[in-house]
Amino acid sequence: SKFRLWQLTDYDKIIFIDADLLILRNVDFLFAMPEITATGNNATLFNSGVMIFTWWHRIPKHMNFLKHFWEGDSEEAKAKKTQLFGADPPNLYVLHYLGLKPWLCFRDYDCNWNNFMMREFASDVAHSRWWKTHDKMPRKLQSYCLLRTRQKAGLEWDRRQAEKANLEDGHWRRNITDPRLKTCFEKFC
Numbered sequence: 001s002k003f004r005l006w007q008l009t010d011y012d013k014i015i016f017i018d019a020d021l022l023i024l025r026n027v028d029f030l031f032a033m034p035e036i037t038a039t040g041n042n043a044t045l046f047n048s049g050v051m052i053f054t055w056w057h058r059i060p061k062h063m064n065f066l067k068h069f070w071e072g073d074s075e076e077a078k079a080k081k082t083q084l085f086g087a088d089p090p091n092l093y094v095l096h097y098l099g100l101k102p103w104l105c106f107r108d109y110d111c112n113w114n115n116f117m118m119r120e121f122a123s124d125v126a127h128s129r130w131w132k133t134h135d136k137m138p139r140k141l142q143s144y145c146l147l148r149t150r151q152k153a154g155l156e157w158d159r160r161q162a163e164k165a166n167l168e169d170g171h172w173r174r175n176i177t178d179p180r181l182k183t184c185f186e187k188f189c
């Protein structure tokens with residue numbers, strides 16, 4: 001679907017943003033950059049999966065920051081930075097939610113913790129940052145973030161697997177207070 005961008009010929013320039021990105025600061029200046037500009041995954045690949053080009057323009061990581069790297073700091077360094085800059089690191093423009101998406105988890109914690117394949121993407125600080133934005137959305141839009149019965153069952157399944165494995169982070173022990181647990185919007189719940 002990303003190749004379809006080149007069919008949008010009505011526009012002079014397009015910024016493509018995944019649906020699982022949270023924009024923390026104004027990124028209009030990206031329009032001044034040449035085709036193709038992206039952040040790097042490693043030496044030669046840029047972060048959009050399988051697209052590889054002989055030449056592309058690299059922008060710094062904070063323009064498409066992979067959320068699980070947010071928590072690299074020690075508790076002490078984190079506290080100091082929060083004191084200085086507030087909850088959002090000052091150089092972070094865009095946060096990319098890899099793994100299970102925050103709106104598909106209960107708001108209590110990042111459900112990636114309970115899933116063996118996805119644990120590497122778990123970040124409670126990035127998770128709660130998304131929910132902070134969610135709470136500022138109009139109620140009508142929030143209603144699109146309710147959980148289906150099937151999804152709730154999937155979350156409970158993952159939680160039990162984490163409990164069985166006695167995962168040391170202990171997120172599986174936490175009580176779920178998210179009201180979406182008891183909210184039903186389907187015909188049968």
Ligand SMILES: [Mn+2]
Pocket residue numbers: 018019020021096097
């Ligand atoms: Mn994405």
